Amino acid sequence: MKQQAKSKFDLVLSVHDLNAWYGEAQVLSNISFDVERNRVTALIGPSGCGKSTLIRCFNRMNDFIPSFRLTGKILLEEEDLYSTAIDPVEVRLRLGMVFQKQNPFPKSIYDNIAYGPRIAGIRNRDQLDAIVEDSLQKAALWDEVKDKLRDNAYALSGGQQQRLCIARTLAIEPEVLLLDEPCSALDPIATAKIEELILELKDSYTVLIVTHNMQQAARVSHYTAFLYLGELIEFGLTDKIFTNPGDHRTEAYVTGKFG
């Protein structure tokens, strides 16, 4: 399923023949696709199709699962993320992830954002203040929390907590944003805010988003990858996937016949 050739400059991520297993069970088979810079790429598919496993391959979160095994390559700017020369910690700094369920630390709003920069060695107070403000601005949360940065993050609503998690990820200045069903635990209003945010972020970041919500994929993404039973069935411009899919399974899924 190779796409139209793009100049290397436009590609941030490139997946080649990715196969993955949990123990004996193969969960991803021969996945290959490219992710373009400053674009939103959505991964869609029914539950259990491997989309979450796939997105977690990008920042090596699956490394923590002892039975997990992977073959193939994921290139970030031509560099293999699974080469032995690269430290998984570096991978996670370059590809920031926001999770399904908002997971702020039980600390203050400020400390949540400052944690990443702090462990990266930034100790200067003014510099940290600036990062916190900047990250919260970018995540469209600054105006709501600027007077209560010392409050515990759990005092925020679910949607605010998720935007805090996005801000926290932005604070480490990743090259790619990985969003794993970021709205699945949120109400429609909070979801709309996050979607708005994703559209703003795409100017400065390359975004990969897993979603089970097809309207969401249609609203926010430029490219869509449809996964089914661990295989990449179809990948292309979102408009095309939703209006003129090339595979009958894609068509059945996007028109709501199953999933």
Added chain:
Amino acid sequence: MISTAHTRKLLRRQKLGDGLFQVVAVVGVVIALATLGALIADALVDGVPRIDWKFLTSFPSRKPAEAGIFSALVGSVYLITLTAVVAVPIGIAAAVYLEEYTNQSSRLSRIIEVNVANLAGVPSIIYGLLGLELFVRAMRLERSLLAGALTLALLVLPIVIIASREAIRAVPSTIREAAYALGATQWQTTKDHVLPLAFPGILTGIILAVSRAIGETAPLITIGALTYVAFVPDGVLSPFTALPIQIFNWVSRPQHGFHINAAAGIVVLLLVTLLLNALAIFLRNRYQKQYQ
């Protein structure tokens, strides 16, 4: 369709079962509390009139009326502090290793898990024999405070490990994921997030461990702690006595006056234990943090 009459009959029967179980549960609680109450009341009635400042600050004596508990009290406090200093860091480190650094489903970690649980059930006198051979004889620590503390540390180590593991396991994995995703290393994740969140639970384990250690008599007698000590330990290698040993010694004397002393000693021991527990509960509540 089940008839209403039948449903009502069924419900009545279930209610009866509920009531019966409640009675059994209440009887159980009453028996346990009454026994404890009787013991404490007995010690209080005999012991409290005997407790005064002089009793607390005097060394033991051949005359019951002049004997005090000072060396045992100080010995116990030193002993428990030293035990905690040894057992807590090792116990937490072992728990962190088992929970965060080993493959949970591996054979080795399952074997270790079963063995730690078994160690918690080994009679304390066995630890006393181990302490006698290892610390007193092989390491030539003699009958010192350090030998006693190391023996008690071995004894309470499983309690600290088990409680710490449970506390660490209760930290949601989403918190770990969040830290890793921000570029934290495994150690940073453990020290910045997992341990602080597990701290209240770990503290509970320490309370249990300390409460157990402070009342232990058998292992200390086995390693040869002295029963008549007319001085306060001046270092970790000094000979020592402890409250339970002093109580044991007094109880075994024929004179009635010493029995009164023993009751008073029990009250002091109870107070020290309660005080330590209160401190630990205070600390736990203070650091208890909410997540989800």
